[in-house]
Amino acid sequence: MKVENIKDGIQLFGRSLLLPIAxxxxxxxxxxxxxxxxxxxxISKAPFLGYEGVQLTIQSLKDITAVLFNNIPLMFAMGVAYxxxxxxxxxxxxxxxxxxxxxxIVMNVWLKLDGSLAKTxxxxxxxxxxxxIQTVQLEAMGGIxxxxxxxxxxxxxxxxxxxxxxxxxxxxKSVPIITFLWMIPIGLVIPFVWNAITDFLxxxxxxxxxxxxxxxxxxxxxxxxxxxxLHHVLDSxxxxxxxxxxxxxxxxxxxGILNATNKILFDLxxxxxxxxxxxxxxxxxxxxxxxxxxxxxxxxxxAMYHAAYKVNRPAVKGxxxxxxxxxxxxxxxxxxxxxxxxxxxxxxxxxTILCGLMxxxxxxxxxxxxxxxxxxFDFGIFGLLYDNTNWIQLVLLGAVNFVVFYxxxxxxxxxxxxxxxxxxxxxxxxxxxxxxxxxxxxxxxIEGLGGKDNIKNADxxxxxxxxxxxxxxxxxxxxxxxxxxxxxFLPKNNHIHIVFGPHVEFVKNAIVDGMTGK
Numbered sequence: 001m002k003v004e005n006i007k008d009g010i011q012l013f014g015r016s017l018l019l020p021i022a023x024x025x026x027x028x029x030x031x032x033x034x035x036x037x038x039x040x041x042x043i044s045k046a047p048f049l050g051y052e053g054v055q056l057t058i059q060s061l062k063d064i065t066a067v068l069f070n071n072i073p074l075m076f077a078m079g080v081a082y083x084x085x086x087x088x089x090x091x092x093x094x095x096x097x098x099x100x101x102x103x104x105i106v107m108n109v110w111l112k113l114d115g116s117l118a119k120t121x122x123x124x125x126x127x128x129x130x131x132x133i134q135t136v137q138l139e140a141m142g143g144i145x146x147x148x149x150x151x152x153x154x155x156x157x158x159x160x161x162x163x164x165x166x167x168x169x170x171x172x173k174s175v176p177i178i179t180f181l182w183m184i185p186i187g188l189v190i191p192f193v194w195n196a197i198t199d200f201l202x203x204x205x206x207x208x209x210x211x212x213x214x215x216x217x218x219x220x221x222x223x224x225x226x227x228x229x230l231h232h233v234l235d236s237x238x239x240x241x242x243x244x245x246x247x248x249x250x251x252x253x254x255x256g257i258l259n260a261t262n263k264i265l266f267d268l269x270x271x272x273x274x275x276x277x278x279x280x281x282x283x284x285x286x287x288x289x290x291x292x293x294x295x296x297x298x299x300x301x302x303a304m305y306h307a308a309y310k311v312n313r314p315a316v317k318g319x320x321x322x323x324x325x326x327x328x329x330x331x332x333x334x335x336x337x338x339x340x341x342x343x344x345x346x347x348x349x350x351x352t353i354l355c356g357l358m359x360x361x362x363x364x365x366x367x368x369x370x371x372x373x374x375x376x377f378d379f380g381i382f383g384l385l386y387d388n389t390n391w392i393q394l395v396l397l398g399a400v401n402f403v404v405f406y407x408x409x410x411x412x413x414x415x416x417x418x419x420x421x422x423x424x425x426x427x428x429x430x431x432x433x434x435x436x437x438x439x440x441x442x443x444x445x446i447e448g449l450g451g452k453d454n455i456k457n458a459d460x461x462x463x464x465x466x467x468x469x470x471x472x473x474x475x476x477x478x479x480x481x482x483x484x485x486x487x488x489f490l491p492k493n494n495h496i497h498i499v500f501g502p503h504v505e506f507v508k509n510a511i512v513d514g515m516t517g518k
Contacts, residue, residue: 016083017232020075032371034062035266073143080147088158095179096150104135106187140240153179205243215283220356257281265370270388278368287367289374295398296405297327303409308422316422331374335501342489344418365393432484442510444483450474452515460508465498
């Protein structure tokens with residue numbers, strides 16, 4: 001297998017994690033708010049929350065949202081199957097659920113035959129209940145394995161032809177059956193190797209989980225992996241597996257920083273002794289995200305504005321403000337990062353190094369703030385409403401980050417004449433995205449890509465169109481710029497990325513409609 005194919009496969013897998021993560025983030029916010037509003041120290045500050053009807057409503061909503069977090073592996077199974085499968089994605093998702101159920105029960109049978117099925121303290125021996133089945137506690141990894149198997153089986157066998165006597169089970173019907181059969185030996189093998197895998201993940205965790213410099217290494221890697229779409233893989237490993245450490249809280253074992261954070265933040269609260277774990281846990285979650293979204297990206301935006309030619313500043317102000325607010329309000333930082341990544345890779349390298357170095361103080365500032373998002377709303381809820389968060393320390397560190405990033409970026413842009421927004425000879429006054437004229441944007445993109453006959457496949461991630469072409473020589477970069485995109489680049493032969501930010505999915509849908517004549 002070619003290195004390029006391996007790289008593409010890893011990128012595809014990384015993108016497939018976006019769907020469950022995208023669902024868990026807003027639902028987790030709702031669950032977090034509800035959990036906070038049911039705790040006694042919040043009720044003491046707002047007595048009206050103590051009324052029975054109010055608490056019943058909040059608790060009910062908390063229980064509803066918690067169902068997703070209680071079934072994270074299933075979410076990952078479906079998300080990975082949908083993202084990785086090239087054909088018949090619906091069948092792949094269906095098969096992934098069947099695969100995960102099969103995996104759980106086969107491992108249950110193995111534990112029984114081995115005589116290692118625990119009767120009590122399940123988490124201490126790496127076991128847990130999955131949809132009522134006591135099994136090896138693989139967490140998200142079990143879902144990922146199931147999703148990958150389902151996707152690969154789907155792509156290989158969805159056109160399978162069987163002899164006439166078994167013709168009913170041919171084609172798409174064969175996929176879940178074959179998936180089921182595949183998961184039996186996989187379920188029997190996993191318990192043998194899982195302990196070794198757990199030991200390996202634990203062995204490498206000392207780098208990114210180091211008390212003094214681990215958080216800096218983690219956030220350097222997080223930003224550095226953005227161009228390859230692999231930062232989601234890193235996030236998932238640290239959040240949901242042994243790579244993020246294991247924690248004993250009130251006698252129970254919690255794997256990964258997010259599972260431990262959920263327990264402390266939502267069930268125990270700031271007055272519990274286990275709150276002492278929060279500074280370390282949260283440094284891999286929201287506080288570092290807030291540094292980026294609330295301080296660094298605005299600093300870079302201001303630096304770009306001041307570095308822009310004066311005649312262009314009125315035109316670029318709205319563009320930069322939109323990009324900054326996208327990060328500040330939604331923690332979507334890619335539009336700003338991609339605006340200089342491909343025109344100044346050296347500056348992006350400096351940016352990633354700075355992100356790691358300037359996050360290091362979180363290791364000793366005792367900032368204890370949830371959750372997984374880095375927006376101003378998260379700061380208000382989990383920083384200001386909670387006790388013992390040391391949010392002022394985060395603000396002070398953020399201010400230092402703002403100054404450092406502003407100085408470095410303004411100096412670099414001017415010194416090396418980097419063509420960031422506003423430093424081009426001509427700034428295009430494009431309002432297509434602002435006006436949500438997706439059909440017009442799609443028409444320009446299709447034309448700029450050499451027409452619909454030159455487009456092999458159109459897909460998207462969280463901010464970028466990812467399009468396979470038949471002939472990249474037909475690409476008209478100037479026409480693509482007319483569409484209002486914030487960046488165009490060719491990471492490999494006949495494959496192009498076009499950056500549209502949070503609007504990208506609507507643009508992609510309009511392109512698909514334009515190609516099919518809808």
